[in-house]
Structure formats: C-alpha cells, structure tokens
Amino acid sequence: MLNDSEYVNLRNRFKKDAEFLRQTLTPAVEDEKSQEDKDVKPLPRINKHSVFWIVSSVAVTYYADFFHVIMENDEIKSWWFNVGLILLGISISLAMFCIVYLEWFKGIQHYDQEYPAIPPITTAAFIAASCSFNIALWPVWSFFTPLILFTQFMGVIMFVSLLG
Known part of the structure; x- marks a missing residue:
C-alpha cells in the first residue's frame, strides 16, 4: 500500500500532467473554432x-x-x-x-x-x-x-x- 507522501506525489504528478495536456490542447481547439467561425457564412436574406x-x-x-x-x-x-x-x-x-x-x-x-x-x-x-x-x-x-x-x-x- 502507498503511504501519504506517495499519494501526494502521485496526485501532484497527475496535476502537472493534466495542466500540461490542458495547455497544449487549448490553442489547437481555439484555432479549430476560429477556423470554423471564419468558414460560417450568414444565410442570404432572399432564399x-x-x-x-x-x-x-x-x-x-x-x-x-x-x-x-x-x-x-x-x-x-x-x-x-x-x-x-x-x-x-x-x-x-x-x-x-x-x-x-x-x-x-x-x-x-x-x-x-x-x-x-x-x-x-x-x-x-x-x-x-x-x-x-x-x-x-x-x-x-x-x-x-x-x-x-x-x-x-x-x-x-x-x-x-x-x-x-
């Protein structure tokens, strides 16, 4: 079994990994959204x-x-x-x-x-x-x-x- 200090180390490692993944994925997702927003054209009034x-x-x-x-x-x-x-x-x-x-x-x-x-x-x-x-x-x-x-x-x- 793990003792308290090992739990703390494990939790800190997961926090760092999660923070790293969040930082690397966020700009890519924002770029995709901004590209989608650029591609969306308003519907013409007369259709x-x-x-x-x-x-x-x-x-x-x-x-x-x-x-x-x-x-x-x-x-x-x-x-x-x-x-x-x-x-x-x-x-x-x-x-x-x-x-x-x-x-x-x-x-x-x-x-x-x-x-x-x-x-x-x-x-x-x-x-x-x-x-x-x-x-x-x-x-x-x-x-x-x-x-x-x-x-x-x-x-x-x-x-x-x-x-x-």
Whole structure:
C-alpha cells in the first residue's frame, strides 16, 4: 500500500500532467473554432424558402379573395373575429415594443432577460388570436381555414424578415 507522501506525489504528478495536456490542447481547439467561425457564412436574406412562402401567400390572398371576404362576408363570426383582432393587436404591440423601443432606442439586446414575461404573453396572445381567427373564418372556408391562415402568417413573417 502507498503511504501519504506517495499519494501526494502521485496526485501532484497527475496535476502537472493534466495542466500540461490542458495547455497544449487549448490553442489547437481555439484555432479549430476560429477556423470554423471564419468558414460560417450568414444565410442570404432572399432564399428559396422565403420566396416560396411570400409567393404562396400572395397566391392564397388572390385566389381566396381574402380581403374581399374579410370585409364583406356575412358568414364570419364577428365576435370571434374581433377578439382575434384585439389579441393580434396585443401580440404585435408587444413585439414592436421589444423590437423598436427596447432594442433600437434603449439598446437592450436581451430584452427577454430584462422583461421575462413579455415573450410568453406575446406567444399566448398570438396563439389565442390564431384560434379566434380560425373559429371566426371556419364558416367561410371550412377545413381550408387553418391552411389559408397559416400560409398568410408564413408569408408575412418571411416578408418582414426580408425588411429587417
């Protein structure tokens, strides 16, 4: 069996070896990471994915006569539609507060850490708005309603991403 001094010597030897290995491996790993960071290119703003959703949204708007139906159709459940508009307004207002005021004017990059309640409230309001719009517009387009609204949503998101 080893006595206490031999344990201390053995432990010191392992510490020195570990320190030596850590010092020799760290620059190589950093060089690999920096080379990977150099190789990574940002994605282009205009790509096939965003063009597809924007074109699809425009096509759905045209062929479903979206704005004409929204303005003049009597089958729309107006109470649900109004609730959806209010919830969508809340969601957009909170998003604009975060993007325009907090990020642009105040310079807060991580506003979700400063105001942790905003992202879940915005998400909940948007999900409730989409459910309300689906209920309100179901009598008009039936089972096509979620597809039409989702396509419109994706088209708007992709269009906004091109602006930013």
